[in-house]
Amino acid sequence: MRNIWPAVAGFAPVLATVVTLAPIGGAAHTGVGIVVLGAAVSLMAGRSAQRHSPWRLLLVPVGAVVVAVFAVLFHAGHAYGDAFFVVAVAGATAARALGPAAGRFGRALVLPLIGMLIAPIDPTGHPLRTLAWATLAVFVAEAYVLLARLMPGTTAAEEPPSTAAPRIHVWRGVQSALALTLAFAAGQAFFGEHWPWLVISAYTVGAAARSRGEALLRGAHRTLGALGGTLVATAVAFAIGDRRPLAVVLLLVVLAAGFYLRQYAYAWWAASVTAALALLYSLLGTGATDALPLLALRLLGVVAGALCAILPATLLAPIRTGAVLRKRTAEALRAIRDGLSAGDLGPAERHIAALREAAAPLLAIRRFHRRRELDWVDALTGLRPDLRTLSARPDDRAALGRVRRVLGEVAADVRAASAEARGEPVTAGA
Incomplete structure (x- = not known):
């Protein structure tokens, strides 16, 4: 029970971000894109920033430039955007060799890029429009995460400083670059417009894995969680039909449950995200029958993306x-x-x-x-x-x-x- 309050405090920024951005998106007729982007960044920032200080808000304009470059390059051609994304993530991973401050700086800049893939904001659209809405969503999310850290009874959990040799971080950067390259190539060759699923899976499995065994474990958890979430989402999609208010409430409940259970096993988080996607599809107008093939395809994409991360982690200078x-x-x-x-x-x-x-x-x-x-x-x-x-x-x-x-x-x-x-x-x- 003592872990419930930290989970509530950690999920509160997500709820506040959704409540803030939903009416803005409705008034501006942007759809749910900025809401999903803000929620995704809030979830990732809340878990990755052990020390969430006001200086992170100063990084939002810098992150906006990163997002703008990605949008412009992707608008010019997939290959340019893919290469920029790979270099940015690999550089942020290798930057940990320079110290914890450099590592936190790199992660803060990468979060909006990952959020862009999770959110249904089309990066092939007008770059300035993408930049404006992405910047707003990221700023709102980061601001609420900062406010949550100031709530009474919450303490930032200090992660022990990494004492790994700099070459280990550099090799992890190389591994992440290879994993993302494989994910981009396989996703865009075989999964069409759903290629981000492979890239997100490769990132989540490989980015936090400190060893070969951890990459294998996270890949297994992500696969089992996606499978379980697909089964649950199938029942949920048919049960709610086109009742949008119920879909919104259930989506937040599912994410909150996954956020709390993630501390016990990553599979719970993967399951909750898959179930939440089924609810998101209903909000986007995709019927339950049409959503089933998408969920099956997503399960396949999760497995393929996990393999893209596992192969470099086990074959290229593996860390035992x-x-x-x-x-x-x-x-x-x-x-x-x-x-x-x-x-x-x-x-x-x-x-x-x-x-x-x-x-x-x-x-x-x-x-x-x-x-x-x-x-x-x-x-x-x-x-x-x-x-x-x-x-x-x-x-x-x-x-x-x-x-x-x-x-x-x-x-x-x-x-x-x-x-x-x-x-x-x-x-x-x-």
Whole structure:
């Protein structure tokens, strides 16, 4: 239950964006395009910006220029727009090598581009018109996300800074470029006007994947979620018929449920987006019978786009999940030791949460394939109650003794695993 309020606070900007842009779109006869764009940017910005500060609003004009360039190039020819999109996303991914600020700057500029693909705003239309409405939608969405961060009881979850080598971020940029290139080529060759589905799927699977295992897991979750969402959407599309107010209410409910459940499994989010698309089709005038082939085609596009992201992640300089976990475990150990010395164990808990998130691929298959890294994850996760006890009572000897014992055992095993990975002999007591 304690996770409900953060979910409500996170989804509130989406609802506010929809309520603000819907009458504007109706008065200007733009359709639901700007509403969907604003909601999409609000959803992505709310989850990606751990520290959402007012400076992001200053990036809206810069993002508008990026969107305008994309619209102009796409208007001139698909190949130009495709190339610009690939370079922009790859550059934003590789920019993380320059530090967290550069990474946040890159993500802030890429969000409007992704939103342009999600929203039914035709990028082949007049560039100035596209630019004007896209800028308005992005500004409204970013402003509401900023206001939500100022709500009482909400705190920005600080993500532990990445300590990955710069070359890792550069390689991830190369992988994303190849994945998006494959998605653009396959989508525009075989999926006609629905090619964005492949590009969005390739981006969502590959952009956040820190390892080969995570790319495979996200691809599986996205596929299973889209399949489940298609089944639900089939029933929903026939049930609501042409009742537009009901479709709007259900669309928001489905997205809110997916937003909350996403913290437990990405498949829930993929399912909710697919079901929401069925409701969006009804708002756009597509009947239930006509929507079924579109949903089936979208499922195929999701699978194809996921494969476009998985292939580079597994074949081109793959980042092994075990290597990521060794690094994350070492960071968590240091954070706990530093926290015990400084009397601040908040960063240690965030590092443990990041470790569990990185271990998701192995946690998903632990019944079939046991790995020693999971013992580290279980051991450090089990320290959370003791760490909270020490935060309140630093002189609790029992809790301190348990923490130190587990730290010593895990550190010794991590050193042994690192030596084995380098092919070095492991000595007793390593």
